[in-house]
Amino acid sequence: MTRVLPEDLDTRLATRAVHAGQRPEEDPAGAIMTPIYQTSTYQQPALGEHKGFEYARTRNPTRDALERNLAALEGATHGFAFASGMAATDAVLRLLSSGDHVICGDNVYGGTHRIMTMVLERFGLDFSFVDTRDIGNVEAALTERTKMVFVETPTNPMMRLTDIRAAAELCRARDVVLVVDNTFATPVLQRPIELGAEVVVHSTTKYINGHSDVVGGAVLTTSDDLAEQLGFIQNAAGAVPGPLDCWLTLRGIKTLPVRMAQHDRSGRVIAQWAAEHPKVERVYYPGLPDHPQHELACRQMSGFGGMISLELGSLERARAVANGTRLFALAESLGGVESLIGHPASMTHASVPKAMREEMGLSDGLIRLSVGIEDTEDLIADLEQALQATGAA
Numbered sequence: 001m002t003r004v005l006p007e008d009l010d011t012r013l014a015t016r017a018v019h020a021g022q023r024p025e026e027d028p029a030g031a032i033m034t035p036i037y038q039t040s041t042y043q044q045p046a047l048g049e050h051k052g053f054e055y056a057r058t059r060n061p062t063r064d065a066l067e068r069n070l071a072a073l074e075g076a077t078h079g080f081a082f083a084s085g086m087a088a089t090d091a092v093l094r095l096l097s098s099g100d101h102v103i104c105g106d107n108v109y110g111g112t113h114r115i116m117t118m119v120l121e122r123f124g125l126d127f128s129f130v131d132t133r134d135i136g137n138v139e140a141a142l143t144e145r146t147k148m149v150f151v152e153t154p155t156n157p158m159m160r161l162t163d164i165r166a167a168a169e170l171c172r173a174r175d176v177v178l179v180v181d182n183t184f185a186t187p188v189l190q191r192p193i194e195l196g197a198e199v200v201v202h203s204t205t206k207y208i209n210g211h212s213d214v215v216g217g218a219v220l221t222t223s224d225d226l227a228e229q230l231g232f233i234q235n236a237a238g239a240v241p242g243p244l245d246c247w248l249t250l251r252g253i254k255t256l257p258v259r260m261a262q263h264d265r266s267g268r269v270i271a272q273w274a275a276e277h278p279k280v281e282r283v284y285y286p287g288l289p290d291h292p293q294h295e296l297a298c299r300q301m302s303g304f305g306g307m308i309s310l311e312l313g314s315l316e317r318a319r320a321v322a323n324g325t326r327l328f329a330l331a332e333s334l335g336g337v338e339s340l341i342g343h344p345a346s347m348t349h350a351s352v353p354k355a356m357r358e359e360m361g362l363s364d365g366l367i368r369l370s371v372g373i374e375d376t377e378d379l380i381a382d383l384e385q386a387l388q389a390t391g392a393a
């Protein structure tokens with residue numbers, strides 16, 4: 001278990017991003033950067049003695065630094081790094097036992113839905129998927145066996161929000177653990193722990209690392225009891241990241257606050273531009289005043305980020321735009337410095353039955369943008385030329 005250093009909690013977010021969990025090494029040269037401890041084991045000075053490090057599945061100094069840093073960013077007291085976002089979610093779900101019930105948002109990441117229904121149901125866990133935009137639906141789904149509520153906000157690609165504070169109040173009253181997947185917003189734009197959540201999970205693959213060169217995940221918590229169990233599960237199951245990936249992620253995080261500021265700045269401008277564009281039928285972005293949960297977004301987020309979905313009205317137009325951009329690369333994933341464009345119906349959400357997709361508004365004409373940190377005007381010009389190629393509005 002990696003605990004946050006108390007001095008790291010004294011500082012503000014941008015300072016934590018650069019320094020938390022890391023100290024210049026004393027030996028041999030005082031390196032400013034945390035070294036990559038590329039080792040599987042550690043020499044023990046004598047039988048029964050060691051420096052806290054015995055074997056690298058259990059602990060590694062580069063990973064320790066990343067875990068402390070991530071926990072400090074989220075305002076948590078304990079951090080755990082994993083080999084992927086899904087490994088992090090899997091570890092959280094392994095806190096449960098056969099017979100336990102989980103209430104999960106119905107618009108969560110596809111892989112989260114998949115591990116719940118296709119893997120963990122076989123082990124006797126029971127899942128209910130509800131529309132968590134209305135906390136009344138969560139309350140109505142609670143049973144005596146409910147042990148966890150798992151939400152993602154904003155969701156992908158429909159940009160639906162869950163009121164984290166209201167969910168946390170409901171969970172606390174029933175002794176249920178609230179888990180928030182904070183991958184889309186990051187601790188820069190949304191602070192689930194300050195709003196009352198006990199556990200935060202991340203796919204660090206996305207904004208946290210931010211450079212599209214590492215797959216990773218993390219779990220952060222304020223609960224000593226859950227941290228004890230999570231540390232046990234992390235070591236027992238062993239889905240840990242290697243030291244080089246931890247180091248790359250630490251390096252990526254140093255610029256997280258400045259990157260998020262630019263994603264947010266461009267995201268707002270591009271969403272507004274798209275909302276006024278005759279060839280765009282609808283824009284899904286929590287920062288637009290006509291987003292049905294804009295007021296909640298203003299209350300629980302300090303910015304709206306760079307994820308935008310556009311309804312273009314038909315598969316043909318979606319295809320023309322997805323194939324026609326030059327700066328926006330057609331790719332899965334999100335949150336990197338470079339802009340990406342995706343077609344959820346045929347890419348990330350292809351495994352969701354068409355009827356279910358349509359019910360949630362995820363039509364064949366929907367495209368999703370991950371707005372990078374390039375020049376905003378260049379990005380708009382790229383989208384404009386791709387939209388013009390779709391023909392008459």
Ligand SMILES: *Cc1c(COP(=O)(O)O)cnc(C)c1O
Nearest residue numbers: 084085086109181183203205216
């Ligand atoms: C990508 C993603 C995940 C899964 O993370 P991996 O690193 O791909 O395993 C989980 N939740 C959200 C919101 C994601 O975008």
